[in-house]
Amino acid sequence: MREDMLDRMVEKLSLEQKVRLLTGSTTWRTAAEKAIGLRELVCSDGPAGVRGEAWDERRTSALLPSASALGAAWDEQLLSDLGGLLASEAVRKGVDVVLAPNLNLHRTPLGGRHFECFSEDPELTARSGAALIRGIQDHGVAATAKHFVANDSETERLHADVRVSERALREVYLAPFEAAVEAGVWLVMAGYNGVDGTTMTAHPLLSEPLKGEWGFDGVAVSDWAAVRTTEEPARAALDLAMPGPQGPWATGLVRAVQDGRVPPAAIDDKVRRLLRLAARVGAFEEHHRRRPGTRTARPLLRRAAVAGTVLVRNEGILPLDIGALSTVAVIGEHAASPRVQGGGSAGVFPSAVVTPLDGIRAQLRGRSRVVYAPGPTSNVPPPPLDTDRCSDPRSGEPGVLLRCLDVEGRELYAERRLSGRQLEPETVPGAHTVEISALLRPETTGTWTFGMGGFGRMTLTVDGRAVLDGTYPCETDDPALVHVTPPLHTARAHLERTRPVLLVARRDLASGTGRATLVAAAPPARDSAAALAEAVDAARGADAVIVFVGTTEHSETEGYDRTDLSLGRPQDDLVRAVAAANPRTVAVVNSGGPVELPWRSEVGALLLAWFPGQEAGAGLADILFGRSEPGGRLPTTWAASLADAPVTRTRPVDGRLDYAEGLHVGYRAWIRAAREPAYWFGHGLGYTTWTYEHVEAPARVEIGAPFTVRVGLRNTGKRPGREVVQVYMARPESSVERPARWLVGYAAVHADADRTVTAEVTVAPRALRHWSSAERAWRTESGPYQIMVGRSAGAMEWKADIIAGGSAVVGAGGSHQE
Template sequence: MHDDHELVRLVGKLDLRAKVRLLAGGSVWRTCAEPSIGLRALTFSDGPAGVRGPGWDERRTSLAVPSPTALGATWDEDLVHRLGALLAAESRRKGVDVLLAPVLNLHRTPYGGRHFECFAEDPLLTARLGVAYVQGVQSGGVAAAPKHFVANETETDRLTHDVRVSERTLRELYLAPFEAVVEAGAWAVMSAYNGVNGHPMSENPLLTGVLKEEWGFDGVVVSDWGAVRTTVESASSGQDLSMPGPWGPWGDLLVAAVEAGEVAESAIDDKVLRLLRLAARVGALESGAEREEFAPAVNDAALLREAVSASTVLLRNNGILPLHPGRTIALIGPGAAAPRVQGGGSSGLYPSAENSLLDALTSRAEVVHAPGVRINDEPTPVRAPVQVRVLGQNDEVLFEERRLTGRILETEEVPGARVLEISTTLHVTETGPWRLAVAGYGRLTLDVDGTRVLDVVQPVDTDDPAVKHLRPPHHEVEVHLEKTQVELVARRELGEDSGMASLLAADPPTPNADQEFGAAIEAASRSDVAIVVVSTTDAIEGEGRDRTTLSLPGEQDALVTAVCLANPNTVVVVNSGGPVLLPWRDDTAAVLLTWFPGQEGGHGLADVLFGEREPGGRLPTTWPVRESDVPVANFLPDNQKLEYDEGLDIGYRAWAAHDVEPAYWFGHGLGYTTWDYLGARAERGAVRVRLRNTGRRRGREVVQVYLSREDSTTPRPRRWLGGFASVVADAGETVEVLVEIPPQATRHWENGWVTESGGFTVHIGPNAGATRIRLAARHVLRPR
């Protein structure tokens, strides 16, 4: 590993133009190389629920781990660390040096469209799991880049809105997880698109004043893709690397700014030094750390399957779970056969394997599947092999290849490209009106057996990269097709700054909705047990947009209600990344949350249903009864400004402050056993808790400690999480667990960190709304 003296010497070997060249991407996913000092390009990849690798190609698959909300539900740092190490091995396999993860933003409100990528609504839980994730990834020689620094909790107008937040709220909530991962040694941090208190984050004083100077961060601040929009202001700030490139506001413009004295060359030197330090850490400098292959130390499928059961939250159970063998099962809902294993947006990848609950249960029981309802009107990409051609001005073929799907996000970029063409043979399985669609920007056409059926122009209507490069607008047409095969040819123009994302989609005639619904109810009435899988869609939970409702899409609520009436032994499985309304929850026999469970979701859930594993999850965010109860609902910017005027009261803190009972509190989750909290005592910097497993089987309990301060001289939340620890015990066994309370749990920001004299009341229990033991405030919980 190079020391800083050697790195400073290498910086000194470069002239200004060479140094500035290193500070912007050499391409979309790679930095620039500099052979004169032995520096190769660094490769970046999106995370956090897997390592896609550079680019989008369905032929290059990846391990799909459970979504961060699922990892948040584990409350298990060891498991998250092991998954981080697995992702490091995946990164090495794909030639990735920097994984753009984890997401440390908070669940400020359940309407956040991208909250499936965030761990929790609480800063302490987020911080502890974020540290485990970062250290797991970096244990494999790959840099983690925690994001999005900072206050990036809303997707609406995300490129431009400015968050207005008090310094105390910023310090105690939104900066806290980032401070923890920097203290733990994160090698990179990603700055956000949004602004905070009047400054875009790519040029915000927080990058230098807090992140680098106060916290001592010695790594690289990489921008979110396209977030750097100025030259002098951003380069004079703590922003180190502008991605992607080589285009953008740095480059020649930055060289000129330095030569004009508008940006100090010493600032450029510091940025290059940080980049070389990162390169040395990941083995991208000659004579630096060797670029080894870090093979996974565990069985991939086994670990991913373990993570599913560990993150599954049992909200309700009348005793029906675990299921007894030999019972007939009606498996209902489209998500039972086609689950959502991941959220939508830049974190998306192509899973190396997938198994549904239908797949997993069919091998264990007598199962009949009935979708019941349709929940997604988005066009379905053609799933047969397609021919992709890049054409020039006169339709000459500049490049062609075979792909596996009609959704093409990237292909070879060649000079002179004018048109992208996708063609395939569609096997018509049903006679009737087929819905055909194309997507992209520019002129879009679709031919069926040589006949033009669609010809439209779609102008570029957004700057948001998630829309432009992942989900451009689509146009559809209904065509009557016979039972045979037809040739489909879709074309789209390739204009300047319009991306390459294109789509050729085909959906067969839709079945009669009443008949589908009735078939599901009939199946439920004839079976011993009904399992209904309800799901969200990419249109509801995805990057670049927030949610407009917490209700499930389509007629899923009506379906669950009808199935419960037809069969009292109804188990509902909720396949979503964040909270949804559950108006039927009291009518069910059991309710399970699986989040977005990754590629082993089906097998992992089956393990839970049949009791081979306990549902280990606890809620990382509070779930409401009704939308009108949500205490923080102002998630939409007003005139590009977003006021965080609720201060410290988000999540369970806000529910407590408003004296409103949610459907399920933060921290809630049932296992397959029961627990008695027998007693507790406060120690220096910790609380020792004694409890007994009062059930009939071995189980795990997450013991949570909340603090309050009724006589405080400064405003505080009603209660806040001070610490947590898990314990495992056999049936009838009594155990003790030590819950450490970190110093930051008892301090507050008042022009600096302050610990108020006097005592804090300690509340101990299984969730934020059901604390079983209360210890009176006698003394400050000083550090151990």
């Protein structure tokens, strides 16, 4: 739509109509305006998948691998393809705006939301995020770059004030957002946190550099409920306050404009941007709604699971030769119940999940015997009620019965649901209590653990006997905790295997207690010694062992940072015991971010699978049995122990979180501290070997111009393979502080056995520049740099000097050569 048409639309609207457009009409929708033929725009969480407007387990979505797994792929075409899948899902669900990608960084290994972020490095994050954005928006669906900016930890995330130098902000944390704008992103989401004393929804950074220097012409939207005042965000460059219909703008913005506290021109600019977005997604008049695209999800998701899995150790064990296997032992709870996504608001309900145990059995069916031993029970809260062991007490069908009751206990609403995790219906007039009931069929006699999550007055009965009864006050204003993942309160009761019991959970729907209700149950824990002995026996009698370990829904989730990196002694002991019983042991780690692996040198092979999405088991089986090569390279450095990690602070002090490490994040901090991690950023093995035969790089480059590094490689193994060639730079004699080494580009190549191939890595001019806070401009030093080619940040294959000619200053108004 032409800009003059947008201007005419803005002129048609009254102040009240304009302001109404700038606040959501519901939790997930913007307002419509009949006067200009504008329908509502529909938003949905990402990036794991497109959930849609409803938290309903019956409305399933394609579930992608976690962003950390996608970052591990180092594959922009794959990210673009997955962006297309997200767009197809959005169209199918009537969604216009996907709230993805998350461009925050793995600043410390303890970040609770690492699974939702690509990497620790600004270059890799920038390229991955830009590729996903292009893939989404190529299909007429809007992407959203979030959370602008320095929103890299979860502790006190709503109010933490990040203190970071202007240079680190520009070179590290803003860099992925600048790349998103260059890729044409249509929305940028301002985070909850503050930076240097100002909350992000009212921060000058929304104006400069975002809209001014970078030329962002889209919509700056708040994170949900991040707008807490009227005037400051309105005078700043924030455009859309979500959700609605209530909020500071809805109640006070008209008066603020009328009183002269907010300029009318600021309102007009916000409205114009919103209308521009509406035109881009086809939101003018009903007939512009898109039709669902056709895209086959499962093969792509299977390929993505393979592409992001990182092989970090292989003592000749992988790939497993199916022809030489009569018995395979599969061990660990995560084999049968894997974590396929992280916790929090980004979660979706997949239509089906291929577990690793399913995938292994499918590939070995008719060829080898599979023996499964779960090992000791993990010490985690019980999972939500589900259809496997529960039925609706009214209909007898699998699932639970959800009812809303009035103050007298009369039924107002009822339906069968498939899960004990519920965000009850929003609009049931007169509802006072939500009730979830189920007939539980115990498969084991013993002491069962029950749980109930939510806030306010809650009761849980087992066959009429109260096991939980209390009032649990809401002491947080974090939307993810209040409305999605409230804390779980547990109790125990003895059950008999042959006797079903009726569970009834009730929660009063008082104001301020959120919408989430969770009812959970778990059978008695297995005897640890017996379960470990069973696993060891299975391992000892097998030709190969595949042991799965990982994190839990409660250790990696939105709203919480981790306090340690341990998988816990039971899981560590399990790996050690089965590896001692059988040297042909493959360990698979199912986590969204780094964990400690004290047994890593004791196993024959080690795969890092992240949260692999709904095709987890199919992709892992392809890797284990050699149908596919593990494609991943580490997007973040893994410490041997938390004590070794050079940057660990996630907890603010007196509300302030100091990024004292400055530019030195991730592998940069490890190199600076002269410490050796377990595995370097960029590390990853395949099923073949490579020789770096020659490198061509210019001896001299012109400042402000890109240059190309060509690397000749030979596949010296016996099968086709993929290698990710990484190029780093350094400036040992710089006049300003710099990282000891920083990534400037990469390229993936494929070659058959005993074949050569050339990788071409283009290095952008920004790779040499640094931000001058004194001059408020980009500056590039002339003189010598080092250029390095390597397989990881800690393994260089080649290095040479390169001379940059002249020096340049680049600011908002352009550049000039000194």
